Amino acid sequence: MSRQANALLVILTFLATAVPVSAQEETPAPETVRAGIVEVTPVEEGAAVVVNGRRYGGPVRVTGHGSGLAVVESVPLGGYLAGIQEVPFSWEPAALEAQVIAARTYLAWTLARGRTESGRAYDYDICATDACQVYAGLEPAAGPGGEDWLRAVAATDSQILLYEGEPAQTYYSSTSGGRTRTVSDVWPEVDLPYLKAVESPGEESPFAEWSWRLPARHMDELVAEAGLSTGDLVDISTTVRDDGEGPWTVTVDSTGGAETIDTWQLRGMLNAAGPSAHPQHLPAVRPDGPRYPQTILSPTFTIDAIHLPLAGPPGRLTIYQVNGRGWGHLVGMSQYGAQAMAERGASAAEILEHYYAGLTPTEAPAFVPETVEVALMLGAAEFDLEVTGAVSVEIDGREVAAEELGSWSMVADRGSIEVTSPVGLGLPPTLRPGTIALERGRLVFRPELTAAAEVRWRFSVGGEEKASFGPEPLDAGFFSIPVPLHDSFMLEIEASNAHGSDSVELAGAGAAPHPG
Numbered sequence: 052m053s054r055q056a057n058a059l060l061v062i063l064t065f066l067a068t069a070v071p072v073s074a075q076e077e078t079p080a081p082e083t084v085r086a087g088i089v090e091v092t093p094v095e096e097g098a099a100v101v102v103n104g105r106r107y108g109g110p111v112r113v114t115g116h117g118s119g120l121a122v123v124e125s126v127p128l129g130g131y132l133a134g135i136q137e138v139p140f141s142w143e144p145a146a147l148e149a150q151v152i153a154a155r156t157y158l159a160w161t162l163a164r165g166r167t168e169s170g171r172a173y174d175y176d177i178c179a180t181d182a183c184q185v186y187a188g189l190e191p192a193a194g195p196g197g198e199d200w201l202r203a204v205a206a207t208d209s210q211i212l213l214y215e216g217e218p219a220q221t222y223y224s225s226t227s228g229g230r231t232r233t234v235s236d237v238w239p240e241v242d243l244p245y246l247k248a249v250e251s252p253g254e255e256s257p258f259a260e261w262s263w264r265l266p267a268r269h270m271d272e273l274v275a276e277a278g279l280s281t282g283d284l285v286d287i288s289t290t291v292r293d294d295g296e297g298p299w300t301v302t303v304d305s306t307g308g309a310e311t312i313d314t315w316q317l318r319g320m321l322n323a324a325g326p327s328a329h330p331q332h333l334p335a336v337r338p339d340g341p342r343y344p345q346t347i348l349s350p351t352f353t354i355d356a357i358h359l360p361l362a363g364p365p366g367r368l369t370i371y372q373v374n375g376r377g378w379g380h381l382v383g384m385s386q387y388g389a390q391a392m393a394e395r396g397a398s399a400a401e402i403l404e405h406y407y408a409g410l411t412p413t414e415a416p417a418f419v420p421e422t423v424e425v426a427l428m429l430g431a432a433e434f435d436l437e438v439t440g441a442v443s444v445e446i447d448g449r450e451v452a453a454e455e456l457g458s459w460s461m462v463a464d465r466g467s468i469e470v471t472s473p474v475g476l477g478l479p480p481t482l483r484p485g486t487i488a489l490e491r492g493r494l495v496f497r498p499e500l501t502a503a504a505e506v507r508w509r510f511s512v513g514g515e516e517k518a519s520f521g522p523e524p525l526d527a528g529f530f531s532i533p534v535p536l537h538d539s540f541m542l543e544i545e546a547s548n549a550h551g552s553d554s555v556e557l558a559g560a561g562a563a564p565h566p567g
Contacts, residue, residue, distance in 0.1 A: 224379025479551025
């Protein structure tokens with residue numbers, strides 16, 4: 052059999068896998084399409100886009116990347132601040148206003164320094180998690196106390212904290228345990244005069260003080276899981292320094308040597324290792340019943356050995372006691388501390404001046420944008436997006452619906468999005484050239500079809516047809532076209548369905564392509 056006949060046999064075998072139109076179900080089924088960008092915009096009052104159970108006012112944009120899916124909302128500044136969920140809305144008005152100004156300033160500082168590498172890659176300004184500041188869409192303002200929070204947003208309109216004419220870096224965290232930390236004592240590479248340690252009395256927080264114990268053998272397993280010891284654990288000691296004198300450090304002595312690490316770094320390592328090494332003990336149980344949210348809550352802690360005498364061998368029992376205070380990095384404003392000050396009659400300005408070394412709120416609308424791009428998810432392999440109410444949907448710039456549509460399933464696939472939509476989407480196909488490879492003496496084209504369609508193609512050399520097929524129905528996705536090897540050729544591909552059509556021509560001249 053000739054090489055050309057072999058190629059045609061492969062083509063016929065490939066086409067045999069397509070589902071004939073007559074074999075499809077009579078009941079309409081959800082359609083699968085492929086895209087680079089899907090944008091969903093609510094178009095009526097009360098409509099929303101639902102991501103991971105939370106409602107967002109949108110527009111919400113989903114883009115495909117080699118690392119997975121990115122889900123980003125474009126939200127007006129007022130809507131972004133309304134969606135910040137950092138403190139209970141039942142708190143004093145002054146504490147809420149201080150939190151709004153700190154959050155608005157943090158956003159302004161984030162934007163003023165330019166997008167991060169991740170922000171440039173995925174086209175967003177700020178993330179929605181506690182790695183930036185917690186943003187929860189429409190849910191916070193719609194819940195209990197939401198009106199109080201919206202009043203705080205309105206009362207502080209365009210106010211931020213400035214340092215030397217630029218937005219300040221307004222770090223804040225839950226609880227300080229009585230005293231905040233100087234920024235360079237947590238992050239030695241940062242030195243800002245308005246982020247100095249200050250007293251923060253009266254914090255009624257379950258995390259103001261915390262402690263737990265582990266027997267020596269369990270602590271040995273914990274530090275080994277964290278990669279901090281080689282050999283058997285000998286001792287652990289803590290070095291505490293005065294404010295401004297540098298980070299606190301912990302030294303882990305083992306039979307393989309000593310390892311010294313600052314408490315902020317150690318916090319991250321033990322938070323990762325604790326639940327793996329001892330899920331029954333860590334995070335520890337609080338005195339009031341629930342577990343603490345993390346194994347180590349802050350950089351302000353010590354680890355000390357307690358030696359108890361025993362009557363018999365080995366002569367003593369060693370227990371390691373961990374004592375700490377506060378939750379978070381403890382730099383800048385303590386949220387529970389702000390509430391305590393507000394309860395004592397302090398204004399929002401007084402709270403902020405205390406925690407940020409005299410900085411006062413200033414109206415500076417030039418530093419805050421009208422719209423914020425907020426990353427809701429990054430690098431997701433798949434997720435389900437739902438809508439409530441009427442929405443407008445655009446897929447790769449084509450508007451395909453403006454109605455209530457239910458649930459959408461999205462899966463990342465080689466930089467594209469495989470979208471399984473509700474019934475009735477109706478999208479014309481698009482053909483993307485894809486790749487060309489040389490395999491076993493044949494050219495193999497792998498174009499991408501963005502919507503289910505009938506596909507036909509014609510492969511010709513010097514105007515003479517060498518191979519062809521179709522029309523045959525194919526689902527959305529990549530498909531293969533193996534053809535005879537020629538150094539000059541023309542491949543014409545057409546795809547059509549009830550909603551439209553597309554075509555592409557691929558030509559080669561002078562030399563066969565290299566394997567891809």
